[in-house]
Amino acid sequence: MANQTAGRRGQWLWAVLLGGALLIGAPPLAAQTVYRVVDEQGRVTFTDNPERGGEAVVLAPLPGVSSSPSAVSPPASQPSGKRSPGPPFMPYDRFTIAYPAHQARLNSATTAVEIALSPALRDDHQLRLRLNGEINQSAMHSDAFWVANLPAGVHQLQAELLDAQGRVRHQTPVVRFHVAP
Known part of the structure; x- marks a missing residue:
């Protein structure tokens, strides 16, 4: 041992x-x-x-995935094509939504959301949540969130991993779950 x-x-x-x-x-x-x-x-x-x-x-370095047009354009201080790629982005071996499970039925309008991430979230990275395609939780350095006031029905949940510059580098597969009336 x-x-x-x-x-x-x-x-x-x-x-x-x-x-x-x-x-x-x-x-x-x-x-x-x-x-x-x-x-x-x-x-x-x-x-x-x-x-x-x-x-x-x-x-x-992996290319970033942007959710806003302003994040795609290069900074004004550096001409396009002359930017330094920066340090290599180390991908995660595992990045999924662990809870709620895909196709889960929830009896409450409030639920915890747990992200399974391996290795652990780097200090310069953050996660945020999208609920039904819209940003629901601001980017935070956390792998656990609370989602409240969910109306009854089917919902889609996805987590995004942001690098130190706020660029989306990874997205989890979409998890669909049902909130009972």
Whole structure:
């Protein structure tokens, strides 16, 4: 048990160091080979050691998904095409709505919403909720929300992951649920 805990701490430490290097402006990882390794328990780690095996991964910034036209245009201080891509965006292995479940029937007009996110939400990222296509919850650094005053009927819920610049980088699949009258 102690060896397992120490092994997890070592993997966690490696992930924190890798993330820290990305945040402080280390040389871009896209210029290096990184290997994604999945152990017997399904845990994912990244390494620069090819002897550990795994799948070679090239990390590169992902294009943003914008919900507002102003977020698409480049800043006025930098001409289009000359912007720096910034640090690589590390995607999440899991990003889904854990509760309410898809096709759930709720007996209350108020419900908790829980987001399953792995690895944990980065300090510079936020989540927000869309209910029936409209922003329902402002972006927050939280994976749990409350939705209140839901009218009876079928509703659609989706979570969005925003980066440090407020750009939408990921969206969960839509969860449909029913609120009983």
